[in-house]
Amino acid sequence: MDIKFLDLSALNAPYFERFCEIMQKILQSSAFIGGEYCNTFEQNFAKYLNVAGCVGVANGTDALEIAIKSLNLPKGSQIIVPANTFKASCEAILNTGHKAVIVDCDENYNIKPSTLLNAITPFTSAIIVVHLYGRICDITKIAQIAQEHHLALIEDCSQAHGARIKINNTISFAGTIGDIGTFSFYPSKNLGAIGDAGCIVSNNITLLSRARNIANHANHSQEKISFIGRNSRLDNLQAAFLNLKLQDLDSHNAHRQHIATLYQKHLKDIPQILLPEIPMHSYQCVWHLYVIRLHKELENKRHLLKEFLAKNGIETHIHYPQNLAKIKEIKFHIHTIIHSLPNATNWDENILSLPMGIHIQEEQVIFIAQKIKEFCQNYISNSNE
Structure with a gap:
């Protein structure tokens, strides 16, 4: 694909x-x-x-x-x-x-x-x-x-x-x-x-x-x-x-919400990734982005997963590769005050945005999930050899 x-x-x-x-x-x-x-x-x-x-x-x-x-x-x-x-x-x-x-x-x-x-x-x-x-x-x-x-x-x-x-x-x-x-x-x-x-x-x-x-x-x-x-x-x-x-904003958002639930369904059994929480009420999130986070064995291996997905025809992005405190122009600005950022600091190297929009259908979600699962299994298998 x-x-x-x-x-x-x-x-x-x-x-x-x-x-x-x-x-x-x-x-x-x-x-x-x-x-x-x-x-x-x-x-x-x-x-x-x-x-x-x-x-x-x-x-x-x-x-x-x-x-x-x-x-x-x-x-x-x-x-x-x-x-x-x-x-x-x-x-x-x-x-x-x-x-x-x-x-x-x-x-x-x-x-x-x-x-x-x-x-x-x-x-x-x-x-x-x-x-x-x-x-x-x-x-x-x-x-x-x-x-x-x-x-x-x-x-x-x-x-x-x-x-x-x-x-x-x-x-x-x-x-x-x-x-x-x-x-x-x-x-x-x-x-x-x-x-x-x-x-x-x-x-x-x-x-x-x-x-x-x-x-x-x-x-x-x-x-x-x-x-x-x-x-x-x-x-x-x-x-x-x-x-x-x-005029179509609500219907487009509804499709994004549907795709998010499909991602959740097909990715939930992969222990190496953490999925975003689906809110209790669907209207609380319009899923501009669907962002996963690499967990445990795959921490700091995002570049490998991203490359693997790209080789299989799946385009991904990172939102955002650096939290604000790591951006040089902001970090060293005289008017910037930075508090303790354990979550943002640990997570920005492990988050990955998957394809999302009205062009995505269930068959694409299934294929993406299969490839992520394949990568995780292969990486863990190779690491244990």
């Missing part, structure tokens, strides 16, 4: 004909920045999330930086962030002039509430949670900690489009629980554009107004607070494509 990690061509092909018709209208109108489709997407995504408003921006990293800036935190504040995430989560903190406080992850690779609690100081102003791999973190406990310590809560939802959780008998979407949420619509995301795009969501109208103002050169501020703005706007073409795909 030839199994791609992600097949964007197959994913996007059903939308091309309709998108070409829309694109022709946009070209004829010359409404490239802002415009009808951008406004419609902001409204549609806010309605989907059941949140007060949405501000489209150029990309997910901009969304984080603008969200932090809109909170108007004290200069040089400490912002807590999990170690196991893409470096943009930390870059946004440092690029806005604050201090990044890096803490450990839990068994699901999300921020660990106890380590977060131990990292709070009088200089802490905010927490960034990352709903990593599509799984909602322990947001109820973290929101309580944030409230008790008067901290702003930012949700990085770049891998959690459509993930949701029940709180007090009410279903809430990722991005709508904290003070402000950010999304990336990078092409590989569960809801992906055909280029860079992102957005900011909130139930706080003031924060939304500030975010929109900052993203457009701070030209229309009605507040006493003065911001230096920037140019970060969602363009009409990307918004039009996102509008088409938003």
Whole structure:
């Protein structure tokens, strides 16, 4: 078999004909920045999330930086962030002039509430949670900690489009629980554009107004607070494509959830790997990534498994090969504070992301599982000789 990690061509092909018709209208109108489709997407995504408003921006990293800036935190504040995430989560903190406080992850690779609690100081102003791999973190406990310590809560939802959780008998979407949420619509995301795009969501109208103002050169501020703005706007073409795909987000996520259960079924009897936990309620995880971890005899042998799978036509990736504290530019940054990271440090060399998406069917899952089992048996057998 030839199994791609992600097949964007197959994913996007059903939308091309309709998108070409829309694109022709946009070209004829010359409404490239802002415009009808951008406004419609902001409204549609806010309605989907059941949140007060949405501000489209150029990309997910901009969304984080603008969200932090809109909170108007004290200069040089400490912002807590999990170690196991893409470096943009930390870059946004440092690029806005604050201090990044890096803490450990839990068994699901999300921020660990106890380590977060131990990292709070009088200089802490905010927490960034990352709903990593599509799984909602322990947001109820973290929101309580944030409230008790008067901290702003930012949700990085770049891998959690459509993930949701029940709180007090009410279903809430990722991005709508904290003070402000950010999304990336990078092409590989569960809801992906055909280029860079992102957005900011909130139930706080003031924060939304500030975010929109900052993203457009701070030209229309009605507040006493003065911001230096920037140019970060969602363009009409990307918004039009996102509008088409938003209609299928839930069905695509349901397929990912189905594939995750198939992986669980066919990989569960391989003792050399640890599988991600399937949440009690399926909607709590939208499986942007399905990540296994090598265990015991296979620890630090990820490169061998990855090479073996590649030789058998199975493409895999690593998310992420280094936790934030191992990235040179972050580790030695004057404004980085690193706490004890036993989990993130031990696990980043042993995690492997398997193919996931609507292009994956049960026969591919069975084949992948067979090859992983074959590798494990062969490695253990050779090691015992």
